[in-house]
Amino acid sequence: MSCIVEIALSCPLRQTFDYLSDDPAENWQIGMRASVSFGSRQLIGIVVAIKPIAEKAVDKLKKIDQQIDKQSFLPNEIMQLVQWVSRYYHHPVGECFQTALPKRLRLGDPDEMQTETYWILHQQPDSTSKTGKKQQQILDLLEDYPEGLSEKALRVQLGNVKSSLSALVQQNVVAARQYVALPVPCLELQQQVLLNNQQKQSIETILGSKGQFSTFLLQGITGSGKTEVYIETCREFVENQQQVLVLIPEIGLTTQFVERFRQSLNASIVVINSSVSDSDRKQAWLLARAGKADIIIGTRSAVFTPMINPGLIIIDEEHDSSYKQQDGLRYHARNVALMRAKSLNIPIVLGSATPSLETLYQVKQQRYQFLELTERAGGASLPKVALLAAQNSSENNGLSSSLINAIEKHIKQNHQVLLFINRRGFAPVLMCHQCHWQANCRSCDAKMVVHQHQNRLFCHHCGLIQILPKICPECGNTELKSYGVGTEKIEQALTAIFKDVPVLRIDRDSTQRVNSFANMVKQINQGQAAILVGTQMLAKGHDFHDVTLVGVVDADQALFSADFRATESLAQLITQVTGRAGRGKKAGEVLIQTEQPEHPFWQNLLQHGYESVADNLLSERIQMELPPHGFWAVWRAEAKEKDLAIELLQQVSGLLQQSNSSVLILGPVPALMEKRAGRYRAQLLMRSADRGALHQLIDQHIDSVTKLKLARKARWSIDIDPTELI
DNA sequence: AGCACGCCGACT
DNA sequence: GTCGGCGTGCTC
Numbered sequence: 001m002s003c004i005v006e007i008a009l010s011c012p013l014r015q016t017f018d019y020l021s022d023d024p025a026e027n028w029q030i031g032m033r034a035s036v037s038f039g040s041r042q043l044i045g046i047v048v049a050i051k052p053i054a055e056k057a058v059d060k061l062k063k064i065d066q067q068i069d070k071q072s073f074l075p076n077e078i079m080q081l082v083q084w085v086s087r088y089y090h091h092p093v094g095e096c097f098q099t100a101l102p103k104r105l106r107l108g109d110p111d112e113m114q115t116e117t118y119w120i121l122h123q124q125p126d127s128t129s130k131t132g133k134k135q136q137q138i139l140d141l142l143e144d145y146p147e148g149l150s151e152k153a154l155r156v157q158l159g160n161v162k163s164s165l166s167a168l169v170q171q172n173v174v175a176a177r178q179y180v181a182l183p184v185p186c187l188e189l190q191q192q193v194l195l196n197n198q199q200k201q202s203i204e205t206i207l208g209s210k211g212q213f214s215t216f217l218l219q220g221i222t223g224s225g226k227t228e229v230y231i232e233t234c235r236e237f238v239e240n241q242q243q244v245l246v247l248i249p250e251i252g253l254t255t256q257f258v259e260r261f262r263q264s265l266n267a268s269i270v271v272i273n274s275s276v277s278d279s280d281r282k283q284a285w286l287l288a289r290a291g292k293a294d295i296i297i298g299t300r301s302a303v304f305t306p307m308i309n310p311g312l313i314i315i316d317e318e319h320d321s322s323y324k325q326q327d328g329l330r331y332h333a334r335n336v337a338l339m340r341a342k343s344l345n346i347p348i349v350l351g352s353a354t355p356s357l358e359t360l361y362q363v364k365q366q367r368y369q370f371l372e373l374t375e376r377a378g379g380a381s382l383p384k385v386a387l388l389a390a391q392n393s394s395e396n397n398g399l400s401s402s403l404i405n406a407i408e409k410h411i412k413q414n415h416q417v418l419l420f421i422n423r424r425g426f427a428p429v430l431m432c433h434q435c436h437w438q439a440n441c442r443s444c445d446a447k448m449v450v451h452q453h454q455n456r457l458f459c460h461h462c463g464l465i466q467i468l469p470k471i472c473p474e475c476g477n478t479e480l481k482s483y484g485v486g487t488e489k490i491e492q493a494l495t496a497i498f499k500d501v502p503v504l505r506i507d508r509d510s511t512q513r514v515n516s517f518a519n520m521v522k523q524i525n526q527g528q529a530a531i532l533v534g535t536q537m538l539a540k541g542h543d544f545h546d547v548t549l550v551g552v553v554d555a556d557q558a559l560f561s562a563d564f565r566a567t568e569s570l571a572q573l574i575t576q577v578t579g580r581a582g583r584g585k586k587a588g589e590v591l592i593q594t595e596q597p598e599h600p601f602w603q604n605l606l607q608h609g610y611e612s613v614a615d616n617l618l619s620e621r622i623q624m625e626l627p628p629h630g631f632w633a634v635w636r637a638e639a640k641e642k643d644l645a646i647e648l649l650q651q652v653s654g655l656l657q658q659s660n661s662s663v664l665i666l667g668p669v670p671a672l673m674e675k676r677a678g679r680y681r682a683q684l685l686m687r688s689a690d691r692g693a694l695h696q697l698i699d700q701h702i703d704s705v706t707k708l709k710l711a712r713k714a715r716w717s718i719d720i721d722p723t724e725l726i
Numbered sequence: 727a728g729c730a731c732g733c734c735g736a737c738t
Numbered sequence: 739g740t741c742g743g744c745g746t747g748c749t750c
Binding site for chain 2: 010011012013038039040041095
């Protein structure tokens, strides 16, 4: 008896496809993969339904080419989750499955875990045969592991063991077994750290919600020991054979975080981030699904990792913008995680020193429980924060004389200094002194940034690269001048001022080479006086113990930005940065150089702290009916031809207006930077106090939008709960 | 989105 | 005479 199998395929069509299978329905399960011919190509899809043969139009159906999985592949929970994501974000279901699966499995790799060789003691060595030193070491070690020890672990401890092992095999003393390859455990676990009362209380409260859905905001200033709270909470779950999913931001600096878990917990910990190879991702995913990974630490897409016995979800730095995907399926991992925790009926912890307004809003509505850590570990005090008027700073390449003096003071004490400039390159503007020509990007509405080290102009929006011109292309003048500051210029200025002090620049340009970042960190941690100049990437995730002065050079930009979220991010950045100064015994100092020291934002932040700023911003947003107040969706469109995007959105707007709905339609308007990477962009906003009404309106019209002629000429997408409104 | 089919311009 | 440009139409 054959059957019909309904398959979700990765294509932008908002539908699934029926195929004919020769196998009986019993041989199929929802969530299995199948290979089918689709149009003229071969695709792999996910089975979403199995149906009996119906009379109608069976002859139109193609046959399934291959059933890839013989046993269940995607657990029901993940099937439900991905289908919910597809409905909630109004994104084609096949593409949702695509984002949820590791590449190798998406492409049809069998779902078999990699194995590795384990060695076990087979019998006691014959007393007559002589055993070498290395061989004896192996035997001694294996004696402690009656269930065997992996060859990898033997190698880690004893070095090259290949020849000794084969000798032992010859004597029939040891035997090899193939077992599933687990992550290499830490050899020496660290002693459990002493927790303060706030930490203990937080852990207890979270554990009190074991086995039931409950959301916690764990707010703790930098250095207050959030990670210890995570680790000790995990310990409890791991001891109960329950798995923990830990989401982390997408910054390449996760090693320290992961190491602390590894060194503290006797558990199988897998990592899924961008530096993990495709085959290791697949292995981590399979280990998690099989319950052989106790803790899964990963970035955004790890939220879809299946677990056999999930107990807890943790989202570290929950305010981080990398949790929201900004193309394709525009999901927010925090949102998906919340949904997942709810349907699994397990607790979820959102951790941050500077929670997002969304999360604070929920705390205010008493939907999340608030946990707070206010004490810094080791009794370190928070640094003094002061504002510096930026007057005359342009004469010193963007550094005011008081900032330079402060740097000198800290350097003289053999301490380290950290300076933030949130712009890569040398200078953001190149201009002709004579005719006022400016170096602009030809594909974007943006200026080209001077990168002197590489003797090039870069567009930071589309990646266009040009040779740095020596003469003005308009009038031939040789007097080209650059304006503004970037990391390179600050680096150069400081090198000139402090001749004997190493100046390290840390940004995407200087850390691109493999290991260069790790090497820099190593150098920094040697503890000699040094000045570190860098972008935001320095603010996150890394502890530099000898830094006593943190300077913020171009803090003002955000205060004038048209993006209403800029002040929120600035308050978060300054607060995070403040935590970077003076850990341990050395007293810290933070200096913020600004053109507007009188600005109420600074006064509020310095006198009352992040929470107060966040509070104000939140009331402001509520008053102005901006997110997180109300429910928002935005249609985005882009086209190579000018005005095409906006025309398409005008038609979309027309369709939406046909319904008599409570949803407010705003726009369409061109994007703030209309042209980017050669495309003109526009957006159409929807807002409602009623989430259901918003989604209903989209569902009502999305098919007609797909059928619009213009929808083929312009790229369009829909963004639910947008985090960027421009 | 891919990919095929289809109908008009400059080239071995 | 052909190669190839991208318009439009379909994908169980």
